[in-house]
Amino acid sequence: MAAVPITADVGGLPPEFGLIGRHFRPLAGPAALDLEDDAAVLAPPPGRELVMAADTMVSGVHYLPDDPAEGVGQKLLRVNLSDLAAMAAEPLGYLLAVSAPADTPDTWFAGFAAGLAADQAEFGLSLLGGDTTSTPGPITLSLTIIGHVAPGQAVRRRGARPGDEVWVTGTIGDGALGLAVSLGKLADPSGFLRGRYCVPSPRLGLPLAGRVSAAIDVSDGLLQDLGHLCRLSGCGAEVEAASVPMSEAARVAGPGWLAQRLGGGDDYELLLAVPEGRGAALAEACAARGVPLTRIGRFVAGPGAVRVLGEDGQPLAIGRHGWSHF
Amino acid sequence: MAAVPITADVGGLPPEFGLIGRHFRPLAGPAALDLEDDAAVLAPPPGRELVMAADTMVSGVHYLPDDPAEGVGQKLLRVNLSDLAAMAAEPLGYLLAVSAPADTPDTWFAGFAAGLAADQAEFGLSLLGGDTTSTPGPITLSLTIIGHVAPGQAVRRRGARPGDEVWVTGTIGDGALGLAVSLGKLADPSGFLRGRYCVPSPRLGLPLAGRVSAAIDVSDGLLQDLGHLCRLSGCGAEVEAASVPMSEAARVAGPGWLAQRLGGGDDYELLLAVPEGRGAALAEACAARGVPLTRIGRFVAGPGAVRVLGEDGQPLAIGRHGWSHF
Numbered sequence: 001m002a003a004v005p006i007t008a009d010v011g012g013l014p015p016e017f018g019l020i021g022r023h024f025r026p027l028a029g030p031a032a033l034d035l036e037d038d039a040a041v042l043a044p045p046p047g048r049e050l051v052m053a054a055d056t057m058v059s060g061v062h063y064l065p066d067d068p069a070e071g072v073g074q075k076l077l078r079v080n081l082s083d084l085a086a087m088a089a090e091p092l093g094y095l096l097a098v099s100a101p102a103d104t105p106d107t108w109f110a111g112f113a114a115g116l117a118a119d120q121a122e123f124g125l126s127l128l129g130g131d132t133t134s135t136p137g138p139i140t141l142s143l144t145i146i147g148h149v150a151p152g153q154a155v156r157r158r159g160a161r162p163g164d165e166v167w168v169t170g171t172i173g174d175g176a177l178g179l180a181v182s183l184g185k186l187a188d189p190s191g192f193l194r195g196r197y198c199v200p201s202p203r204l205g206l207p208l209a210g211r212v213s214a215a216i217d218v219s220d221g222l223l224q225d226l227g228h229l230c231r232l233s234g235c236g237a238e239v240e241a242a243s244v245p246m247s248e249a250a251r252v253a254g255p256g257w258l259a260q261r262l263g264g265g266d267d268y269e270l271l272l273a274v275p276e277g278r279g280a281a282l283a284e285a286c287a288a289r290g291v292p293l294t295r296i297g298r299f300v301a302g303p304g305a306v307r308v309l310g311e312d313g314q315p316l317a318i319g320r321h322g323w324s325h326f
Numbered sequence: 327m328a329a330v331p332i333t334a335d336v337g338g339l340p341p342e343f344g345l346i347g348r349h350f351r352p353l354a355g356p357a358a359l360d361l362e363d364d365a366a367v368l369a370p371p372p373g374r375e376l377v378m379a380a381d382t383m384v385s386g387v388h389y390l391p392d393d394p395a396e397g398v399g400q401k402l403l404r405v406n407l408s409d410l411a412a413m414a415a416e417p418l419g420y421l422l423a424v425s426a427p428a429d430t431p432d433t434w435f436a437g438f439a440a441g442l443a444a445d446q447a448e449f450g451l452s453l454l455g456g457d458t459t460s461t462p463g464p465i466t467l468s469l470t471i472i473g474h475v476a477p478g479q480a481v482r483r484r485g486a487r488p489g490d491e492v493w494v495t496g497t498i499g500d501g502a503l504g505l506a507v508s509l510g511k512l513a514d515p516s517g518f519l520r521g522r523y524c525v526p527s528p529r530l531g532l533p534l535a536g537r538v539s540a541a542i543d544v545s546d547g548l549l550q551d552l553g554h555l556c557r558l559s560g561c562g563a564e565v566e567a568a569s570v571p572m573s574e575a576a577r578v579a580g581p582g583w584l585a586q587r588l589g590g591g592d593d594y595e596l597l598l599a600v601p602e603g604r605g606a607a608l609a610e611a612c613a614a615r616g617v618p619l620t621r622i623g624r625f626v627a628g629p630g631a632v633r634v635l636g637e638d639g640q641p642l643a644i645g646r647h648g649w650s651h652f
Binding site: 041144 | 359367375376384387408413422423425454455456461463468480542543
């Protein structure tokens with residue numbers, strides 16, 4: 001029993017505290033209590049319901065290991081924000097779980113945090129808490145997003161009715177083509193497609209409540225996500241292939257990419273069921289917020305089937321319906 | 327352009343939906359909307375603040391790959407519940423992010439979900455939402471827990487004052503010894519130590535608000551976690567080694583394990599700063615709820631140092647202060 005006093009003082013903190021202090025504490029809002037405590041404490045906005053979702057990104061699965069860390073941070077936040085957008089909710093804050101190999105360079109964390117910081121400012125939310133751990137596997141990032149909505153006003157996936165029209169925001173297929181660009185399968189002189197894949201634009205702030213029957217964000221591919229809406233709503237849908245809006249860059253890629261555009265994922269646009277006759281007014285309201293809205297088809301009676309129609313009104317065969325993460 | 331109709335019907339869902347339906351949907355509460363939607367919608371308890379934390383467990387880092395999946399599910403939930411307990415908050419629900427290799431057997435998910443189900447029933451909360459993804463790395467589990475507390479009543483880490491006493495719940499060191507058992511370094515005929523390591527007991531429901539100056543849960547080791555309290559409170563602490571409560575199994579292990587007991591992690595007991603003279607009444611209130619409370623030292627003036635005193639009142643040298651996850 002030696003007489004040497006032991007100390008657990010400020011200078012002796014383990015490395016995880018340095019990482020948190022350098023990169024994540026600057027992201028923390030008031031409710032995070034400076035990330036000092038076991039948990040965050042948040043007074044929910046009075047009279048609102050909370051909307052909560054979690055999405056994970058794994059290096060080599062959901063993004064390429066060489067993708068810039070700043071964009072990885074942005075995409076992680078934005079795919080979660082897109083889930084709030086699909087429910088017509090507003091963002092409040094998020095919790096972040098980061099598992100990374102012990103040799104992950106500090107510059108990676110700095111870039112990742114810079115991407116989060118930029119998007120916190122853009123979308124108006126802050127870090128509430130989280131966890132950092134080491135892993136022998138690839139970088140694994142889980143984000144839990146917290147939003148809010150007026151009571152009873154969250155837009156659901158179930159609710160589409162035969163006769164409703166199918167509308168989408170923005171352009172469809174850029175995400176899948178951007179992935180093809182990343183994999184060297186497609187040219188992208190302007191960088192537009194790759195930008196759409198790496199840093200999607202969550203469609204927050206649209207006046208959907210009370211004006212749409214159902215909504216979903218297009219994360220796994222237009223046809224698959226439309227299939228979810230149909231299955232949960234107990235109806236089918238017909239999509240006019242020629243009506244699906246495409247970007248100029250997708251148009252340049254050519255008609256051979258139709259299956260990827262309709263079946264690939266990562267668009268993070270919103271797919272909406274709009275009662276007949278109400279689309280034009282909604283499109284005008286969205287356009288006023290800078291988001292184009294396009295009618296691409298209609299919901300029909302029947303057991304959950306999605307059909308894609310060619311310009312002659314006949315069904316097309318498309319081989320790939322979407323992307324499964326597991 | 328063939329005339330074959332394409333369908334994205336119920337039978338054609340990708341495998342992740344089967345996994346969720348089989349194992350995770352039965353865990354979902356009303357706010358989870360049957361896990362059908364992009365996010366959960368939860369009406370927060372009126373007049374309460376929300377308390378939120380996230381903790382990750384990685385196979386091979388935070389548990390052994392051969393550990394029974396049921397216990398992994400229980401530990402994941404319980405380490406998060408322990409964060410709520412440290413803030414004196416009550417559980418409400420949780421979101422779950424699971425990344426697993428594609429060849430993870432379905433029986434692993436079944437066991438994992440069974441562990442979660444058992445503890446949901448025991449602790450009164452339910453699944454709100456989450457994400458499942460594949461990974462080329464080890465199973466990685468992130469859980470975000472949501473709790474609630476009366477406004478202003480969350481107990482913080484900062485707040486201990488010189489003169490306050492250091493108290494702990496339960497017994498200290500079983501977690502570290504249980505890990506030693508798991509690694510084959512210590513015998514454990516009764517299985518008690520391993521049980522404490524694998525399935526900790528979060529100390530929820532204790533009447534701490536207004537009766538303690540500060541609290542933290544012992545996850546990284548008694549001395550390191552006490553060091554956090556001291557650093558944030560701007561004071562130091564002295565711990566009497568002989569006063570630190572140990573289980574009968576730890577006593578049998580012998581005095582050679584002192585450094586592991588005080589420095590090792592995974593106890594998930596609560597470490598409390600209690601104003602002088604108020605410990606006995608608090609201990610009585612906790613005992614009435616089945617949780618023993620023991621005074622182990624006191625907070626002192628000074629810059630965040632933790633000293634361990636032997637039976638002669640002289641400082642002891644202890645080599646290991648805790649466990650860093652990164």
